[in-house]
Amino acid sequence: MDFWSILRGRRSVRAFRPDPISHVQIESLIEAAGWAPSPHGRQPWRFVVITTPEAKERLASAMGSEWRQQLALDGQDEATITARFQRSHARIVEAPALIIACLYLEELDRYPDPQRQAAETTMAIQSLGCAVQNILLTAHAQGFDAGWMCAPLFCQDRVRAALNLAETLHPHALIPLGYAARDPVRRPRRSLSELIVNWE
Ligand SMILES: Cc1cc2nc3c(=O)[nH]c(=O)nc-3n(C[C@H](O)[C@H](O)[C@H](O)COP(=O)(O)O)c2cc1C
Numbered sequence: 001m002d003f004w005s006i007l008r009g010r011r012s013v014r015a016f017r018p019d020p021i022s023h024v025q026i027e028s029l030i031e032a033a034g035w036a037p038s039p040h041g042r043q044p045w046r047f048v049v050i051t052t053p054e055a056k057e058r059l060a061s062a063m064g065s066e067w068r069q070q071l072a073l074d075g076q077d078e079a080t081i082t083a084r085f086q087r088s089h090a091r092i093v094e095a096p097a098l099i100i101a102c103l104y105l106e107e108l109d110r111y112p113d114p115q116r117q118a119a120e121t122t123m124a125i126q127s128l129g130c131a132v133q134n135i136l137l138t139a140h141a142q143g144f145d146a147g148w149m150c151a152p153l154f155c156q157d158r159v160r161a162a163l164n165l166a167e168t169l170h171p172h173a174l175i176p177l178g179y180a181a182r183d184p185v186r187r188p189r190r191s192l193s194e195l196i197v198n199w200e
Helices: 003-009 023-034 053-073 078-093 114-141 156-163
Strands: 045-050 097-104 169-178
Touching: 003 114, 023 045, 023 097, 023 114, 023 169, 045 053, 045 114, 045 169, 053 078, 053 156, 078 169, 097 114, 114 169, 156 169
Parallel strands: none
Antiparallel strands: 045 097, 097 169
16 A cells, blocks of 8 residues: 555544454554654653453443443433443454553653643653554554544543553553454545645
8 A cells, every 4th residue: 555545544443343453463553653753752652452351341341430420420311321331342342452552751851840841741642642643554554443542531540450550651542453344434534725724
């Protein structure tokens, strides 16, 4: 595939066939992540790989119980909460493999003022997005698929507890991996004239 086919062909996949993804395929994704740009070249991200049914279940249940509470807080009724929980739970446990992208801030620069410290953290988050995009594009280039779930960001403590992760790891994105069960519907893209707001 040429570069533009990879870029345009990547899609967020939310339902996978049960066919497994190999260790070698997963390692190639993490290697691709490592080539992303990052502040000071510090690579402020670490990755957790999950392939066993037990770990998937532990993670899905831990995140699901917090999500149920959050949906109740939003005023959603019990039937809707249960349906949404079941869909999300299935998405996690039925994916052949999962990667959790975590922010790791320990090796970044330290500033005496909160404003610059916040900018440093923002840079790290920006580069985590670059690392995840490398993962998504590499999966597509290699003929399989991936998605992006933001759920860990909303329940970082639960994810840490379920997977026994250090406090220094901040789970940000859950990336399910596998082969698409069907072609997903793509969202249309904005035109260039909408994206470029000024060009002098
Ligand atoms: C930061 C971020 C968070 C996202 N979170 C979710 C999510 O929680 N669930 C989901 O189904 N898709 C999620 N997505 C995927 C977007 O919905 C998807 O990228 C968008 O609809 C465009 O579709 P495409 O990726 O197929 O081009 C997320 C994407 C990003 C960049």
